Amino acid sequence: MFKKTWKEIRVLFSGWELLFHLIWLFLLNYAFFYFTSENFIVSLCVGVVGALFFFFNFTYRHKKLNQYQTQLKELLKYITNMIFFMGTGENVLHALKAARSTVSSDIRKDIDRTIESLESKAVLDTDHFKKYAFPSLDQFHRNLLIKYERGGDVNDLFKQIRHNMMFELTKRDELHKRKKTFALNVYVLLGMVSFIMILLRLIVSELWEIFLSVSIAGIVVLLLTYGAILFNLYVLQKKKMDISVRL
Numbered sequence: 134m135f136k137k138t139w140k141e142i143r144v145l146f147s148g149w150e151l152l153f154h155l156i157w158l159f160l161l162n163y164a165f166f167y168f169t170s171e172n173f174i175v176s177l178c179v180g181v182v183g184a185l186f187f188f189f190n191f192t193y194r195h196k197k198l199n200q201y202q203t204q205l206k207e208l209l210k211y212i213t214n215m216i217f218f219m220g221t222g223e224n225v226l227h228a229l230k231a232a233r234s235t236v237s238s239d240i241r242k243d244i245d246r247t248i249e250s251l252e253s254k255a256v257l258d259t260d261h262f263k264k265y266a267f268p269s270l271d272q273f274h275r276n277l278l279i280k281y282e283r284g285g286d287v288n289d290l291f292k293q294i295r296h297n298m299m300f301e302l303t304k305r306d307e308l309h310k311r312k313k314t315f316a317l318n319v320y321v322l323l324g325m326v327s328f329i330m331i332l333l334r335l336i337v338s339e340l341w342e343i344f345l346s347v348s349i350a351g352i353v354v355l356l357l358t359y360g361a362i363l364f365n366l367y368v369l370q371k372k373k374m375d376i377s378v379r380l
Contacts (some may be wrong), residue, residue: 146193156184175352206302218292262274
């Protein structure tokens, strides 16, 4: 799991970009906790944990989702072009060769694997497309296999699939917008909790000093509050990033 995630991070981020995100997230978390706790060691630990948490749950997940949405649009283009080329009389192999030049490089690599399988083994292998977890795409490839092995009318085989794919993409966008709006409201509430801690530190600094001086209880309370904020953000992000649609 970690190797897979690390591989995806290396694809999504350059080395300098990764370093930049981790540094500014560390400084932000460290500054917040040190300002409220005045404890250097604990603040360093919180800075490291916070940097990793926000990078993996926000920066990485957002970029991964944006890439996935782009790939889905490219896959729709791939299906549309395949239907067009087969509709002009091209066979499956020639349609794949014609469609590969119209899509992005990552989709093109998957098409090339299918073309290579057809040319070397005369087998229509599309299993590698399943990684996109796109039900309409899987249905398209099942019907494409029927077209390759038995023939058939292009409209009868693929027209409804293309319609379903466009419908699915539209619903994904609508779902993402709804979840984004809800998440924004929760972000504001959690941000207010953090801001109140900073405000209390500024306005009633003497009382805050007394609060921090009570053994380690003050630090523990701050850590629990910080942990509760991170937990709520984690749950919220997990739900927000799930834009799968069941047709």
